[in-house]
Amino acid sequence: MMDQNLGACAGCGVAIQTEDKKKPGYAPASALERKVVICQRCFRIKHYNEVAPVSMGDDDFLRILDGIGSTQALVVMVVDIFDFQGSWLKGLPRFVGNNPILLVGNKVDLLPRNINLNRVRNWMQHEAKERGLRPQDVVLISAQKGLHIDELLARIGELRKGRDVYIVGVTNVGKSTMINRILHDFGSTELEITTSPFPGTTLDKIEIPLEDGRSIFDTPGIINREQIGHMITPTDLRKITPTSRINAKVYQLDPEQTLFLGGLARVDFVRGPKQPLVVYVDNDLYIHRTKLEKADEVLEKHHGTMLVPPTGEEAVQALPQFVKHSFKIKATGMSTDIVISGLGWVTLQGKHEANVVVHAPKGVSVGIRKGLI
Structure with missing residues (x-):
């Protein structure tokens, strides 16, 4: 029988219990003597930065x-x-x-x-x-x-x-x-x-x-679950989560050129006059430019090694298959952002028409919006 009325964890709010280490809210009996009681999961997150999954849907x-x-x-x-x-x-x-x-x-x-x-x-x-x-x-x-x-x-x-x-x-x-x-x-x-x-x-x-x-x-x-962070390892999640001010990266692209955002997304500039694509992602995320005709080969050869994250073959295998999202950007004079949920966005200035195809893991939300910057 589980403990009753032991209060709630001051860190995560879950009910405290002292009997089942595998269930949320577990704390050793000695922890109940403290003025502020937290569960063992919160203790490990605070002091060891451990990943602590729980069975809550x-x-x-x-x-x-x-x-x-x-x-x-x-x-x-x-x-x-x-x-x-x-x-x-x-x-x-x-x-x-x-x-x-x-x-x-x-x-x-x-x-x-x-x-x-x-x-x-x-x-x-x-x-x-x-x-x-x-x-x-x-x-x-x-x-x-x-x-x-x-x-x-x-x-x-x-x-x-x-x-x-x-x-x-x-x-x-x-x-x-x-x-x-x-x-x-x-x-x-x-x-x-x-x-x-x-x-x-x-x-x-x-x-x-x-x-x-x-x-x-x-x-x-x-x-x-449409955020890309739910599809990668905790180590890779840290690599795509910005902790300092974002520096915009500007790429002057000719038609039929591709940008790889690490190994988590691919942006194909299919058609349109040469124009800048401005990328807003974590400053340390590796961005690789190549010709569109070589993009499939580059991904197959370097996914998980040069194109990281995901880091390593197992992380690549766990990532859902890429799907295509096609966008036609009109020449309105207003900037448009193409957003990859949880990763960042790419801005087109809207001075010229452009056909862009984004490849991202299945289930990740990809869409366009009025330009933020």
Whole structure:
């Protein structure tokens, strides 16, 4: 019989138990003597950065979020600016009911220097509207660097009007890091929510009491399986996850030339006048240019060695087969981004027509949008 009423892990929110090491929430009995109790999984993530998969499915995460609509609360939806499409929480209105929404763009520190942040806010408002969401406001922050946290707190205070606050988003957008930043800025060091670069770190709602008797709730991230990060190893995931400001890479391409983005995607410039393709991916990701006629041969010969990640033959074998996505970019004078979810995007300036084919692993979302930069 499992332990009852041992409380919740302060790191991930799951119920603490002391009997089954293989199940979520396990903690040795000695850990219960501590002032702040965390499960063994959180302990290993915090101190050893270990990968700690758990047996929770999408239905478990959806069940936890399902009750938000029946409450009176401010909903703060956090997205990753670098992976806006991949970090968009689909179907949010069905969870939040009539509650107001504050949209937060995290990881603003990754964007290139000199970018107009007001333009980014307007762009996010436009993209949200395109997806059927009308947020009360948009705030841009860097949870990791602590940028604009004061502005975020001010907007939360203005919009919540004495209500609870629910922080929602897909996995790895930085929700827990953001809350930890807020806690530290207020001098609360006893509670620290577990964060890691791996999906599914928070397992249940974590309640943080506020002075007025209300609470902030950190909710588990919904897993978006259309992101490429769910198809590669944790080691390779670190290699494609930016940790510093992105440097745009400009390639002047002739028709029938190809760009390999590591071994995870391939961009064929099939037809159109010579023009620049601007690539926004992690600074250390290897990009290889070749002729289109040689692209298949290059992939077959160098996938997993020169074209990495994925790293090694086993990682290549585990990656789903590439599928094609064809796009015809019109000469509108407005830039267009071709987005590969979880990897980055390629911008065409829209001065000339272009036919582009993107090859990406089956299941990865690939699409176009109004240019961000």
